[in-house]
Amino acid sequence: MDVKVGIPRALFYYQYYPLWKTFFEELNTEVVLSDYSTSKILDEGTKSCVAEACLPVKIFYGHVMNIKDKVDYLFIPRFTSISKKEYICPKFGGLPDMIRNSIKDLPPLIDTEINLRKSEKNARKAAMEIGRFFTKDERKIENAYKKALESFGEFKAKVKQGVLPSDILDKKLNVIKKSNEPELNIAVIGHVYNLYDSFINMDMIDKLRKRGAKIITVDMVEDEIIKRNAGLLPKKMFWNFGSRAYGSSLHFLEREDIDGIIYLMSFGCGVDSFVCDLAERKIRKTKDIPFIVLTLDEHSGEAGMDTRLDAFIDMIRWRYKNENNVSAYG
Ligand code: SF4
Known part of the structure; x- marks a missing residue:
């Protein structure tokens, strides 16, 4: 049976899902998404998250609760930067630790750091690190990453043409x-x-x-x-x-x-x-x-x-x- 990788349908899911899905599937894993956001998911998230967090982070917690018992791994990358010479909100960098410290009985987290501040080439390094959770075959990871970039490129091109x-x-x-x-x-x-x-x-x-x-x-x-x-x-x-x-x-x-x-x-x-x-x-x-x-x-x-x-x-x-x-x- 394929290893199941859980992806919470929240935060950067809306930006990177086509990339992640292709990458994991090319590595012969099954991608499992949490359900669509609902008031139950938000309630669960609000209960387990610190009160000061913003709404999207609270929802993210709810998605983790929704999916954690159905998968072998949870994909919660530690985003520091997604573009050269720029940072993103520090909550993304702390997310894996915040989740680990507030939610019990989690499967292993894939919390590889994504930091493109110095060079966008670091994305490849992160992909290799993530791929090693599932295979030792570096060429296979390289290929999966290449295919993932193609899917991501197609997705981005459609969005630039005006598709939401x-x-x-x-x-x-x-x-x-x-x-x-x-x-x-x-x-x-x-x-x-x-x-x-x-x-x-x-x-x-x-x-x-x-x-x-x-x-x-x-x-x-x-x-x-x-x-x-x-x-x-x-x-x-x-x-x-x-x-x-x-x-x-x-x-x-x-x-x-x-x-x-x-x-x-x-x-x-x-x-x-x-x-x-x-x-x-x-x-x-x-x-x-x-x-x-x-x-x-x-x-x-x-x-x-x-x-x-x-x-x-x-x-x-x-x-x-x-x-x-x-x-x-x-
Ligand atoms: S930028 Fe940070 S604080 Fe603002 S909505 Fe996103 S995660 Fe929340």
């Missing part, structure tokens, strides 16, 4: 637009795990689509554009997400076809509170474009989300109907 990762990962393509109004292009800035987990964001993406919006996210913006725009800041941003969020905000401002911008942030997230403020100031100073900030935490109510989305979309449509005196800030 959640549509690929959750197989939800061809969502029908329910509104009879003209389509609006709505740019949404946020972490992958907030944008594409429909439980965390209370189905925000589909709700916007039903109201006649086409969604454009940070992940669809070309890396070169992000780099160039983030480089305009007086000081280099050392957070990967920060430069992506700021760089894409500037890009959305430059585009004439964007009808409104939403910043989706996590309550209690240090990176978001800083980056959102920076992006908001730039947006408000540069262009009279409809913009709102939506904050997610475990107490957020769906009715509140619905009301804000309705008001935001109505405001955009009213402004197009010659009511430009309607405030762009909701």
